[in-house]
Amino acid sequence: MNYFLPFTKILLFCVVVILCSLSLPCRGKDTLTLGESLQDGDTLISKGDIFELGFFTPGEPNRRYIGVWYRSFSTKLETILWVANREKPVTNLSGGALALSPDGNLIVTNTGSDMLWSTNISTPISNNQSRIVQLLADGNIVMNNSDGTTVWQSFDYPTDTYIPGMRVGLDLQTGVNQVFTSWRSKTDPAPGNFTLGIDPGRSTQLFVWDGRRPRWRSGRWNGQVC
Template sequence: MESLPLLTIFCTLFISSLHNLSLAADTITPDLPIKDGQTLISSSQTFELGFFSRGTSKNRYFGIWYKKSPETVVWVANRNSPLTDLFGVITIGNKGNLVLLNETKNVIWSSNVSRIIARPVAQLLDSGNLVLRDNGSSRNTESYRWQSFDHPSDTLLPGMKLGWNLKSGQESYLTSWRSINDPSPGEFTYRLDIHGLPDLFIASGSVKKARTGPWNGVFFGGTPNLHNSVFQPILVHNEDEMYYMYRLVNNSVSTILTLDQSGSVERFVMYDQNSEWTMLYSTPMDVCENYGQCGANAICKARKSTICECLQGFRSATEGDLDIQNLFGSRKCARISTLDCQRDEGFLKLPGIKLPDLLEFRLIESMDLKECEAECSKNCSCSAFGNSNLSGSGSGCLMWFGDLVDIIQLPGRMMGQDIHIRVPVSELASTSNSKRKKRLKIALAASVSTLLGSFISGWNLKAREVFLVRLQMDIYRNTKHFLTVSSNREVGSHTA
């Protein structure tokens, strides 16, 4: 009978030890630290936490990586304070902070939570987020006292926020590694600009290197058309915060967004059955994505031999070698005639582009596009307008003033937006004439092809080839003469 209490105590201790073992799978407690050589694994076996080195470096860092792709480190704690030996320990200190200790028990890194946590526990979640919470409270996000998702390194994971806490003023952004083997903070950052309509941009120090178009309610302009197949972009704006994030569309596909040491933003995907990442895209993709490549009031066309062209209604205001100017983005385009609201002016639609940067602008969310045109027409310094929101049938009025900077003609795989640029009426007539000429050429070619098909069907192959070559030359000469005469007549009629 006396052995019964001992049996009860033994069972209690055994159950307690099992509980501690289960916690040890993905958690850190004051009694269960992580030493160099040990790791934690999230419950879904997706992420792993521990110490690592890169390349030939002996520096040791505490971080998180994909379990089946250990080279893919997604977060690093002590980027500025590497350990130089194998005696590092990550544990929870007396006041409840997560701390990294060196061999002499000095704190190398800390979560720096000011409020004391009674029953602190740190847990590696299936999302890749390392959270510090009170083990006695509920496990919802409101109970987190600290989380690694609030302190990104060079990688944006699904569910991680890139943006601003508007109450505290804290900004979350990506910072590149210094080199492929050195995770200390590098030269480049990737951030959310919340000045006006938000956009994403890459910066070197305080200098903007590349940017997306503004958020239009559906996507960031000038980004690849991959949405709804791999990930869904989300922009959240309320009184407390404004941030960009993305979520997975298909849970069998993993995707990450990284900022590499050269300043490129890259998106990768990995399928469940694989352990290798495939790059979906990298930006800047070409020279046109370098910020302001062609200077003010110009459009950059990467597929043209001369990549920079002045917008219609503008002409080059810079003398010198245009090829050098195009290469370094120093070209300046000025209006052919000054906008003064005293002469006939209209708006020329430029479709499917990356919208210019919001340097001087005005946003009126309550207006539709027709009202926006009228509002822009009344203001002599309004140089362009467009919809601010493309969701539904489109809404909102976005107006630009002064120079238009960083416009790109986008290839088909990129998502662009329309803008309407203020020009003299003569420019609208010129555009209309060019479109008529193009339609006439197409109509002539189609008609000739149809007639010839029936006329020479009985000829032998060699005779058909000789006849078609001669006919094409005659059509080209005659059409060119006709269009020149037609153009001269139109110009004469306009000037009269």
């Protein structure tokens, strides 16, 4: 009796199973390093597959933005959590990119040289350091030096949505007031009229402003509740 053919099929089946199992842990990368770029159509995926960073279009197809959204939702436009170039969209559909520039900033470019957005930090990369950008498991985009020093993070620059762990507050020394700012419309993530933040008059209240006009306030904080 010839057992060669069944044995060959079994061996082939085992090889396929092993290859499939080896491929299961593979997933999208979550980091960018100097010299790398994220092109339109590519994404970064956080550990745990909860958050995703990449290009999206909320309205007109020739207006592209870099944003972070919940990966598990089928319609990402309903879960856009943070937007980088919200005031200057990429209009060249084949030329948009997110990259680390030689000066150590994270930038969004339109055609390679036309810069639309930058982290705009002045901390240079020293000769004995490297710099890396990572989408963390909590949805924060951090830019770290190789010694672990964080030089920039998206949680310090909220757009219109709160993500647990995000910092929103008033720095009494510098006067910097971190606020949430609405989209201009459902299809335009540019800053709208409404903002939410802490009263810069130091009244320990949350305010919603329509431009400069207060529209709502929480009441003073008494140490426990407003």
